[in-house]
Amino acid sequence: MSVFKGSNIYSVDSKGRINIPSRMRKSISPEANETFTITRGFEKCLFVYPQDEWVKIENKIRALSQTNPQHRFFMRMLLQQATESQLDAQARITIPKELLEFAAIDSEVFILGLLDHIELWNPQEYKAYLAAQQKSYAEVAEMVLWNNDG
Amino acid sequence: MSVFKGSNIYSVDSKGRINIPSRMRKSISPEANETFTITRGFEKCLFVYPQDEWVKIENKIRALSQTNPQHRFFMRMLLQQATESQLDAQARITIPKELLEFAAIDSEVFILGLLDHIELWNPQEYKAYLAAQQKSYAEVAEMVLWNNDG
DNA sequence: ACACTGGTGGGTAAGTGTGGGTAGAAGAGG
DNA sequence: CCTCTTCTACCCACACTTACCCACCAGTGT
Numbered sequence: 506m507s508v509f510k511g512s513n514i515y516s517v518d519s520k521g522r523i524n525i526p527s528r529m530r531k532s533i534s535p536e537a538n539e540t541f542t543i544t545r546g547f548e549k550c551l552f553v554y555p556q557d558e559w560v561k562i563e564n565k566i567r568a569l570s571q572t573n574p575q576h577r578f579f580m581r582m583l584l585q586q587a588t589e590s591q592l593d594a595q596a597r598i599t600i601p602k603e604l605l606e607f608a609a610i611d612s613e614v615f616i617l618g619l620l621d622h623i624e625l626w627n628p629q630e631y632k633a634y635l636a637a638q639q640k641s642y643a644e645v646a647e648m649v650l651w652n653n654d655g
Numbered sequence: 656m657s658v659f660k661g662s663n664i665y666s667v668d669s670k671g672r673i674n675i676p677s678r679m680r681k682s683i684s685p686e687a688n689e690t691f692t693i694t695r696g697f698e699k700c701l702f703v704y705p706q707d708e709w710v711k712i713e714n715k716i717r718a719l720s721q722t723n724p725q726h727r728f729f730m731r732m733l734l735q736q737a738t739e740s741q742l743d744a745q746a747r748i749t750i751p752k753e754l755l756e757f758a759a760i761d762s763e764v765f766i767l768g769l770l771d772h773i774e775l776w777n778p779q780e781y782k783a784y785l786a787a788q789q790k791s792y793a794e795v796a797e798m799v800l801w802n803n804d805g
Numbered sequence: 806a807c808a809c810t811g812g813t814g815g816g817t818a819a820g821t822g823t824g825g826g827t828a829g830a831a832g833a834g835g
Numbered sequence: 836c837c838t839c840t841t842c843t844a845c846c847c848a849c850a851c852t853t854a855c856c857c858a859c860c861a862g863t864g865t
Contacts, residue, residue, distance in 0.1 A: 508713065510692075510737040518824065520843085527821060528739070547727070594845070595822080619734055620717060640725075642732045643697040649719065649729045666813070670853085674812060743855070745812080 507555055508532050509618030514628055517614050521605060522597040523625065529618050530596055541598055544587040549630050551600070551608050553623040600625070657705055658682050659768030664778055667764050671755055672747040673775065679768050680746055691748055694737040699780050701750070701758050703773040706739075750775070 513526045533539075537555035546552045554562065566583065569576040586607065590598040605611070608627060615626040626634075640648075663676045683689075687705035696702045704712065716733065719726040736757065740748040755761070758777060765776040776784075788795075 510734045510739075512735045516823070520825095522823095524822060547722075547724075591844095594847095597822095599843080617731060617735060618737075619730055620713065624731075638728055642729075645725055645729045645732070646697060649726060650715065668814060670815090672813090677811060741854095744857090747812090749854080 507534060507537075507558055507621055509620055509623050512615065512617045514613060514615055517600075517605070517610060517612055520599065521602060522593070522599050523614055523616070524595070524597045525592065525623070526616060526618075527596070529616075529623060532618070539592040541590050541592075542587055543590055543598070543600060543604060544583060545585075545604065545607055546624060548634060549608055549627075551604055551610075551625040553598070553625060554621070558621045656771075657684055657687075657708055658770055659773050660770070662765065662767045664763060664765055667750075667755070667760060667762055671750045671752060672743070673750055673764055673766070674745070674747045675742065675773070676766060677746070679766075679773060682768070689742040691740050691742075692737055693740060693748070693750060693754060693775075694733060695735075695754065695757055696774060698784060699758055699777070701754055701760075701775040703748070703775060704771070708771045 509529050509532050511526070511528055515524050515526070517523055533555050534557055536557040540556040542554045542556065542559040544552050544554075562583075566580055569580065571577065586601075586604055588601050588604065590600070592598060600610075608625060609630055610625060610627045613628055615628040615631045617624040617626065617631075638645075659679050659682050661676070661678055665674050665676070667673055683705050684707055686707040690706040692704045692706065692709040694702050694704075712733075716730055719730065721727065736751075736754055738751050738754065740750070742748060750760075758775060759780055760775060760777045763778055765778040765781045767774040767776065767781075790798075
């Protein structure tokens with residue numbers, strides 16, 4: 506079970522390679538075989554799943570009803586741009602251009618560990634995302650941790 | 656179960672290392688493996704959780720719905736700056752620059768034991784926090800201990 | 806007075822992030 | 836069908852940061 510956490514701002518080189526921070530690298534289970542699946546996130550960002558975690562998602566999707574239009578749409582969105590990528594000798598993964606373009610990532614990337622997966626953001630987009638939040642961290646924390654929806 | 660209490664003012668060296676007061680060190684359960692997770696607090700301070708206590712928080716987060724935008728925001732805020740750190744041979748932990756900057760901690764730190772976790776403050780910020788409280792200790796105590804929201 | 810505990814400071818080697826070069830594979834065009 | 840071009844994957848090299856190690860000082864209790 507992976508436990509990615511922390512964040513870094515790293516550079517994306519001219520070949521579209523992104524380094525996985527060593528701290529996160531150490532959280533990858535050996536079952537992942539140094540393989541990741543990259544797909545588009547719910548916001549304007551990318552999700553990077555180690556293989557062992559991705560398999561769990563695949564299984565969930567398999568269980569969905571093929572006849573439900575909403576389910577089909579969800580599957581298409583999730584899988585449309587899903588790409589596998591392996592770590593190179595320097596522990597980097599190569600991200601396809603289309604995905605980088607989707608998340609508007611160019612020379613710099615904000616890398617965020619979220620337990621079972623890693624998120625990739627354009628640093629500016631992430632800032633904008635934070636700024637767009639209506640409630641403060643403390644307010645949301647109270648709601649979430651104590652199930653107080655007030 | 657940890658029971659941190661008391662407070663100290665210690666120095667932060669040029670490498671961002673902070674000593675854990677020996678009194679608190681003795682409160683750390685062996686299950687923590689001399690490992691801590693540091694993250695940002697709700698106020699302008701840092702939370703330091705021994706590993707065994709942090710795992711409890713992680714499990715709460717894992718149970719959250721990934722599809723709820725508020726939950727995602729909370730996870731990002733909590734995990735964004737979360738860093739693991741191990742005690743060195745001198746019983747110190749290293750705090751990353753970004754976290755020290757967030758809490759405005761430079762050469763000195765106010766260390767506060769709060770049962771399950773330790774808080775790190777800039778001594779001046781802590782003073783300001785105390786000064787900003789509208790109600791007296793006694794008034795708040797009455798509200799908290801007797802659920803009197805008066 | 807000495808030993809021991811607790812807090813502080815700094816040097817060095819290994820690890821980590823970044824950039825570029827080259828060869829092989831895949832695709833387009835003659 | 837062969838050739839040229841483009842893209843990808845693997846390799847190597849360098850600069851910087853981190854973590855580990857050792858040393859010192861002050862206070863306390865024996």
